[in-house]
Amino acid sequence: MNTLVDTQIATQPRQAATMQGETSAQGSDTPSLSIVLEDRKSARANPAKATAEKLNFWYGTNQALKNINLVIPEHQVTALIGPSGCGKSTFLRCFNRMHDLQADTKYEGAITLRPDNVNLVGPETDPIEVRMRIGMVFQKPNPFPKSVFENVAYGLRLRGIRNKTELAERVEKALRGAAIWDEVKDRLNDSALALSGGQMQRVCISRALATEPEILLFDEPTSALDPIATAKIEELITELRQRVTVLIVTHNMQQAARVSDFTAFMYLGELVEVDATSKIFTNPAKKATEDYITGRYG
């Protein structure tokens, strides 16, 4: 089942049954889930951008990830869902070696990044090199207490860009890319802390985009935001896939359904099922997946 994505899944029957539980929870302003899934055109997987193979991970003696195998297709959005503590954030943080900041953690196995086949979690790979290639957006908006401009420019400065014109151009491009340029173009020198939560999060997305990462990781990027800010970020994520490969952790299943092309369901540190999002949400192959998305636990 784990290799399904790799072998180009055929489009699922579109007239899948509307799911119980999920539809009733939807607000009137969001299209019903079945329509969203109907709309999803990319049930075919692009070539892999990254592949996790036999990935295990430990916090001390506690094994948090167990034998994860997953293909992340290029220029598509892959969502990781599952109940709290299932390891979805832990898995996401393997991709940019965030765990290395913590003592007593251990990786085993591989996450191979294409096309140069670097093993992201290999002991021979420098975590800083990995973070230069793979960007991340965090759960809570975490802008630096600096100006909007300096926030977005920081990654560029780290890469040795000193030329003011180039910095200004790339900051503008990144802010446009995160659909926030119009809101902040007159206050680039104001503190980013003066923005609203949704604006801060889009500045954080710009900050990650500015350095043109190959993969962009989102760790529950809207859990601290109101519904309107959430809608904007979701729209942005669906647009971003043209420029970057996206991996997103979300506890909100409707969000996974709205933004992602592929969905992976994790439970107790294991990858239970991965498939086209429309398939996962209408006709999951595993009982555990079905129980989770129909709201029987989690």
Place this chain on the structure above:
Amino acid sequence: MAATAHLTLEEIRRGLSWRKQLDKLFIAIGMALLFGCLAILAILFFDLVRDGSSRFGWDFFTSFPSRKAENAGILSAAVGTMLIMVVTALVALPVGVAAAIYLEEYAPKNWFTGIIEINVTNLAGVPSIIYGLLALGLFVYQFNFGQSVLTAGLTLALLILPIVIVATRESLRAVPKAIREAAYGLGATRWEVTKDHVLPYSTGGILTGLILGLSRAIGETAPIITIGALSFIAFLPPSPVTGEFPFLNFEWLMSEFTAMPIQMFNWVSRPDQAFQANAAAAGAILLGMTLAMNAVAIWIRYRFRKKISW
């Protein structure tokens, strides 16, 4: 009280009024203690001012010590204290901040760094005269710095180092993990994260710690008596700024010195009643200097808090 958890409205009100009384009682006790402490400080300060009132005047600040109480002033003591504070700050800040950065950001958490941390905290509790003895052996006899401004500054720097280290560590620790992760996530090295983010965002706390340390050092008497401060100095150290290139002069570092608390101590120990007024006046000025430094610390903390809020 009823046997069940359910209370009647009357019972709720009766119980509530008693609990609110307790609340008020606590406020009263707290206020009494607080104002008691403040009153003691105020009485002390006004007593000093009253006793020394006859001596306040321009002459008191511009005169050297003298055998005649009415001619004596605090010029050499005040200048000595300021020069010592400059040396202390210039030594304690970089050393203390560097030590704190290492312990907080770089040091692995093992038994060895654990011992270092416990010792740093313990150093804050070492009696100040012990630092004086250390300085006498090390700076005066071993390094031959003499009984100089440099020796005194280094001694007091050692004394306040634990305060600076602890305060710096606390403000480094206050920088949220999310900010560090954001910087690491963009590919920053540990030093870049520290230099570009952690350190700038904790400047307020670091400076506050330094100033609180200095305001402790300014009143220290025992260690600088131990290293041999003179109590009668009728000259000023060479000026640090000169008219000729390179406009800076470091001879003052090696100059003999006296300091405010030494001068006070000297005056207090004289039998002549007139010198007691001098001591009181000098004490009021020293206390004023300390309060002014604390005020600066509060102002710095306020400025930085306003700019940065997590």
